[in-house]
Amino acid sequence: MGGTVSANHDRANLLEVRGLTKIFGTLTACDHIDLNIAKGEIHALLGENGAGKSTLVKMLFGSLEPNSGEIFWDGKPVKITSPGVAKKLGIGMVFQHFSLFEALTAAENIALSLNDGSPIGSIAAKARALSYSYGLPLDPDSLVGDLSVGERQRIEIIRCLLQTPQLIILDEPTSVLTPQEADKLFETLERLRSEGKSILYISHRLEEVKRICDRATVLRHGKVVGHCNPRQETAASLARMMVGSEVKAVVRAPAEGIETAPALLQIRSLSRKPATPFAIPLKNINLTVRAGEVIGIAGVAGNGQGEFFESVSGEVLQQDAGSxxxxxKDAGGLSITGRRLMGAAFVPEERLGHGAAPRMKLSENLLLSRHATDGKAFVGSGGMVKNGAVYSxxxxxxxxxxxxxxxPDPEAAALSGGNLQKFIVGRELDRKPSVMVVNQPTWGVDAGAAAHIRQALIELARSGSAVLVISQDLDELFELSDAIAVMHNGELSxxxxxxxxxxxxxxxLMGGAEPGHAEHSLEVA
Amino acid sequence: MRIELVKRPQRSALFSMLSPFIAFALTIIAGAIMFALLGVNPLNAFEIYFVEPISQVWQLHELAIKAAPLILIAVGLSVCYKANIWNIGAEGQFIFGAIFGSIIPVLFPQFEGPLVIPLMLLLGMVGGAFYASIPALLKTRFSTNEILTSLMLVYVAQLFLDWLVRGPWRDPQGHGFPQTIQFGDSAVLPELMPDAGRANWGFVFALVAAVLVWLMMSRMLKGFEVRVLGSSPRAGRFAGFGFNRMVFFTFLLSGALAGLAGISEVSGAIGQLQPVISPGYGFTAIIVAFLGRLNPLGIVAAGLVLALTYLGGEAVQSALGISDKVARVFQGMLLFFVLGCDTLIHYRIRLIGIALTKPNGAAQLEAAPKLEEAR
Known part of the structure; x- marks a missing residue:
């Protein structure tokens, strides 16, 4: 496979982008972008959040119209005015956030997007054949709700492949996969490349870009800052190109005397029945987080992390107050407001629509989680909001x-994901909570912002708080945590x-090995 | 050929502001065409419809009488709609406010004095709130759709009132007419300026309610709670705001205001209960709420405009012999154009040929599961 790399540069360009520019109001999201994708190459698009990657991809897929610039497909100028046009040309896209109906089967979901009236049966047969031939086994008759995230991504990929695209755009595809699942995906991508298909691979994980991509285009602040061969770069040099400066490594001071520190957050035999047919039941979860330590919870998405977070945060109450x-103090019967008043703070996984109200200003979103804990500072007599105090x-x-x-005070939706996440985490840190529970602290956040958030969480712990981090990003957990537990199928190791x-x-453990292994090794220690 | 609405990346602030005015202009144009088709000179008709009804002081008082219930109800509804809760049954809550408030003058006509009016108003609010609590209870307990339940309860209320005034509450000296006794003097809502016109305190209540609700929505934590839960319910839950509590709060508030409007109308403008006490105020108020962009202060202006359509309807009926249903047509067109303009601020129209078999499929699918989640 590696031998084809040098040949790629001689091949004709499948897609050529010249001077593509997109302006939103005063912000130039993409500024004269040049990009060439050759036939049969895996091309990485690297950049921090807000660098313009999504905007560029949306223009290539026809969901946004460029202000100026040209796109050439197979040497001919084209105007991609809608996703329909993009698909007709042969551009397929696998989104970072899946667009699947949980109550429908995989085949039905595929049929919906094909929208060509062919019977479900034949689509299912085609999907099955295609999935096996690419080593992505998929049962088209299974309900999406029953599938793991990795399997759902397969549906998206199969759906895209059924339209026989020449160029496949993948947006952060490995962010939801276990290391083993990611390996599988890389094999498929290499297979596609060997068939002469081109892939535009968007990621901020530099190691995997180095591993599978032939060329990389790096964006920063809406401009192309360089084209390179990622295999000849180091992760550090790529990061430098992306961020424009050195990314500070996260420093984790050794935690001392944790064994004797008070337990600030205790989960005792927490169980929860599934609230919906597609929810994961929680089974007898026990966990203690002490003052000064960071505990990480690893696990593939959809193994009960969301349910666990809701139960700990108090968005869902427990029957047993002591759980x-x-x-x-017992908090199981208290609402999220009650738990906040006891000194806990929470950062949910979804930024927009859960952690923040998208159409509300940042100051209003500050009030969102702190109207009760900072009631004296932010809310005056008669329930009047002190706008000045909230704003400052x-x-x-x-x-x-x-x-x-x-x-000065934009709507939450106007911020890039990383910047909004910094605000949401900062909103809770600003309270100096004694217990902090964070779900996916740096999901889709660029390297610079992620380091900032992680450092802040460690410092919060070292200043005497208990920090619990739920994450699918193992690198992150190893960087942050003093100990790591794994959630699998509603159970916690x-x-x-x-x-x-x-x-x-x-x-x-993430793959579902007996939790006993971990227990055993702990006892030995 | 298919028509699709595509979300605009940005909303135009200018057109958001102009939208009600554009809608009004379009209504006038469509109205002119309608008058022309009816064989009436549109200019002449407009003068009779929109200008003559407010050319004298006493007519302004009539305008205030019509506008008061519209504003009161719409202000309450605006809170519901901001919270994404759809109370369509204000007409029924209006009627129940009127019935509850009329208990004193109908059943205890001998009870007189300065306490009568405040008690009646209070009972009116209780009646409206009580009636609104039914769809709220059904929604929170059984997850029923409040649009259906609140709407259907309107017809129950109308028939209940009809039965009351023909049955137990009928005036024994009324020659069999289906109506209650005339309210005593101390049960009649006083007029503001008896020398100038008939406008009563109901209009003042409407203005006070508008200012108070505006204050709540824009300055108070409660208003913030309404807006958060309405715009993103999950973030609202994260904030610790209870959705069920909000359902009750908005229904009780809007019900109480509709009830206040109902008793004010009966006690001020009519003076007794009869089978029909509202020309559809509860429904027209929905138009008022949206024309006022769900802003209580905008609603005051919108209420005056819609009140004029009622007066204009009566005027063209007597002057030109056109059915006063013309008022309904104007109201309908206005709502249509307001919603149309609002939609086009957020979306643009895209025509799609048949040749493309899978247009925008991914984008649709992307949006659809989110909708499903929002349910």
Whole structure:
């Protein structure tokens, strides 16, 4: 496979982009972008969040119209005015956030997007054949709701392949996969390349870009800052190109005396019945997070992390008040507001629509989670909101977290994902909570912002708080945690001290190996 | 050929502001065509419809009488709609407010004095809130659709009132007419300026309610709660705001205001209960709420405009012999154009030929599951 790399450069360009520009108001999201994708190459598009990757891809897929610039397909100028036009040309896209109906089968979901009236049966047969030939086994008759995230991504990929595209755009495809699943995906991509198909691979994971991509185009602040061969670069040099400066490594000071520190967050035999047919039941979860430590919870998405977070945060109450204890007091029967008043703070996985109201200003989104805990500071007599105090507190957080924005107090939806996440995490850090529970702290966040958030979480713990981080990103957990537990199918393993944890051990637990292994090794220690 | 609505990346602030005015202009144009088709000179008709009804002071008082219930109801509804809760049954809550408030003057006509009016108003609000609590309870307990239940309860209320005034509450000295006794003097809502016109305190209530609700929605934590839960329910839950509590809050508030409008109308403008006490105020108020962009202060202006359509309807009926249903037509067109303009601010229209078999499929699919989640 590697031998074809040098040949790629001689081949004709499948897609050529010249001077593509997109302007939103005063912001130039894409500024004269040049990009060539040869036939049969895997081309990486690298860049921090807000660098213009999504905007560029949306223009290539026809969901956004460029202000200026040209696109050539097979040497001929084209105007991609809609996703329909893009598909007709032969451009397929696999989105980062899946667009599947959980209550329908895989085949039905595929039929919906093909929209050509062919019977479900023949689509299912085609999908099955295609999936096996690419080593992505998929049962087209299974309900999407019953499938793991990795399997759902397969549906998206099969759906895209059924339209026989020449260029496949993949947006952060491995962010939801286990290391083993990711390997499988890379094999498929290499197979597609060997068939002469081109792939535009968007990622911020530099190791995998180095591993599978032939060429890379790096964006920064809407401009192309370089084209390179990722195999000849180091992860550090790629990161430097993306960020424009050195990314500070996260420093984790050794935690001392944790064994004797008070347990600030205790989960005791927490169980929860599934609330919907597609929810994961929680089974007898036990966990203690002490003052000064960061505990990580690893696991493939959809193994009960969301349900667990809701139960701990108090968005869902527990029958047994003692199953969640905050600072030594029962909290299971208290609402999220009650738990916040006990000193806990929460950051959910979804930024828009859960952690923040998209159409509300940042200052209003500050009030969202702190109207009760900071009631005296933010709400005056008679329930009147002190807008001035809220505004200045929001500005304080914006400064502390280096949130970049286009207006003094913009709507949450106007911020890039990374910047909004910095604000949402900063909103809780600003309270100096004694218990902090974070779900996916740096999902889709660029390297610079992610390092900032991780460092802040470690510092919060070292200053005497208990920090619980739920994440699918193993690199992140190894960087942050003093111990890592794994959630699989609604069960939580015993936390493995970071000194004993390896990718392999955690990966096995994520895949559903007996939690007993981990328990055993802990007892030995 | 297919028509699709495609979300605009940005909303135009200018057109958001102009939207009600554009809608009004389009209504006038469509109205002119309608008058022309009816064989009437449109200019002449417009003068009779929109200008003559407000050319004298006493007519302005009539305008205030018509506008008061519209504003009161619409202000309450605007809170519901901001919270994404769809109370369509204000007409029924209006009627129940009127019935509850009329308990004192009908059943205890001998009870007189300055306390009568405040008690009647209070009972009216209780009646409206009580009636609104039914769809709220059904929604929170059984997840019923409040649009259907609140709407259907309107017809129950109308028939209940009809039965009351023909049956138990009928005026024994009324020669069999289906109506209650005339309210006593102390049960009649006083007029503001008796020398100038008939406008009563109901209009003042409407203005006060508009200002208070505006204050709540824009400055208070409660209003923030309404807006958060309405725009993103999951974020609202994360904020610790209870959705069920919000359903009750908005229904009780809008029900109470509709009930207040109902008793004010009966006690001020009519003076007794009869089978029909509202020319559809509860429904027209929905138009008022949207024409006022769900902003209580905008609603005051919109209420005056819609009140004029009622007066204009009566005027063209007497002057030109055109059915006063013309008022309904104007109201309908206005709502149609307001919603149309609002939609086009957020979306643009795209025509799609048949040749493309899979247009925008991914984009649709992307949007659809989100909708499903939102349910």
């Amino acid at each position: 969640v204890r905050i600072r030594g 507190a929001a500005q304080r957080i914006i400064t502390a977290m280096d949130v970049r924005k286009s207006a 015993v936390p493995l001290p970071i000194a004993e944890a390896t990718f392999e051990k955690i990966g096995l």
